[in-house]
Each structure stands twice: as structure tokens, then as C-alpha cells.
Amino acid sequence: MPTSTLPAPTPDELDDLIYFSRTGDLASLTSQITHLCATHNIPPSVLLASSIDIDASGQGTQSSLLHYPAANGFLPVVNYLLGLLTPSTSLGDSQGATVVDKSAPELVNHRNSAGNTPLHWAAVNGHLDVVKALVSAGADAKVKNEQGRDCVVEAEVAGENGREGCRECVVWMLMHCEGVEQGSGGGAKQEEGEAVLDEGVEGKEKGKANGEEPVDEDEIGVNGNGGTKERKNDT
Secondary structure (H helix, E strand, C coil), rough: CCCCCCCCCHHHHHHHHHHHHHHHHHHHHHHHHHHHHHHHHHHHHHHHHHHHCCCCCCCCCCCCCCCCHHHCCCCHHHHHHHHHHCCCCCCCCCCCHHHHCHHHHHHCCCCCCCCCCCCHHHHCCCCCCHHHHHHCCCCCCCCCCCCCCCCCHHHHHHCCCCCCCCHHHHHHHHCCCCCCCCCCCCCCCCCCEEEEEEECCCCCCCCCCCCCEEEEEECCCCCCCCCCCCCCCCC
């Protein structure tokens, strides 16, 4: 009997999904998603729709699984997750089916606690190939974060502060994304959240993926101060 509540991964399962997404471990992520879909008897699109980074207090980064590989430039993981967002017809007319039908555009444009979408994170870190993949999947470059900045403005600011690849992202989005205008960088460096080295999920001894530490984009200027993004601790 369909219910109005989507099945959700347990906190430990969600930690694993986030870790594999962040580190670009496509093989482990694929295996985990396949396992969880079988365990919870749900299609992948439902699992992704319910896999939002929310901690026990109801807070957390509120990022989707797409945010992490987008920030770190892991195009194969981004493409894999995008490929799972095809709405499932197996849920009939249940409320779950309605949520899944919206999962592709809503997850591609999902805003985290700072209002940033996966496209914000990809653009601000200069990952043009990921920017192109997200836009092709329906990412809206006009979405603004809590500071009122769209991804073009954030990428401009990051580029002016020396981050590689951001200028190319700006030029491409201005050419291919409707309704966006050149941001207000004006050639002057502005405040932005600095990228931080991501040392993996705290408390887990899972080692480094691909022989290097992944880099996650910080919550972009959440309070105009940058700051360090909090991580959940495993218990």
C-alpha cells in the first residue's frame, strides 16, 4: 500500500552515500545505491529524492547527493546520478510517484541551507564539464542563493579571487543559459567562501579516493564571512 512518506536511508546509509559521492567513488556508490534500492524496495529516483544531508537535529547542510560531486568535479558520478532521476512509473498514482516525477528538476536545482544549487558549487569551483552536464539536465542558472547571487555572479567572484576555470564557466553560461546577465564583479575582489580541503567523513577509516583528498566548496559566503562547513560526526 503506497504511503505519503518516501522511504529514506538510515543515517549510516546516508553517510555512506554522501561519502562515496564526495570522494568520486563511483563503483562503491553504484553498489550502495543498488543495495539500498533492493533493501528498501524502491527505485533509484526515490532513493535520491530522499537522500538529503539532514542531521538528527533537522539541520545539516541540506545538500543533495548531486552537490558533492558537482563541487569536486567528478563528472562520471554526476552523470550517473543524473541518469537515475528518470521518473519511475512503478509507483502508480501514489504521492511517492508525484514526488519522483518532480525529482529530476527539483534535485538538479535543489538549494541547500545556504541556498546554493549543485550548479553554484560546480561553477564556483571552475568545473565547466560538470556545469554543462547540469545545465543539460535542467539546472537553472538563474537560481539565487541566500545572498542573492546566482551561479554566474558566484563564479565571477571566485574567478576574480584566482580560482581556475571559473571564467570559462561564466563565459559558457552567459552564452548558453537564458535569462542570466553578467554579474556585478566589476573587476574588484569580493568576499566569497574559500574552498576547504575535505578530509572525508569524520570517524570513518575509509581512506582516500583516487589517491588524493577531494575538495568541497565551502558554503559560499553564508554570512559574508565564508567559514568552515560543518560535518556530521559518525557515532
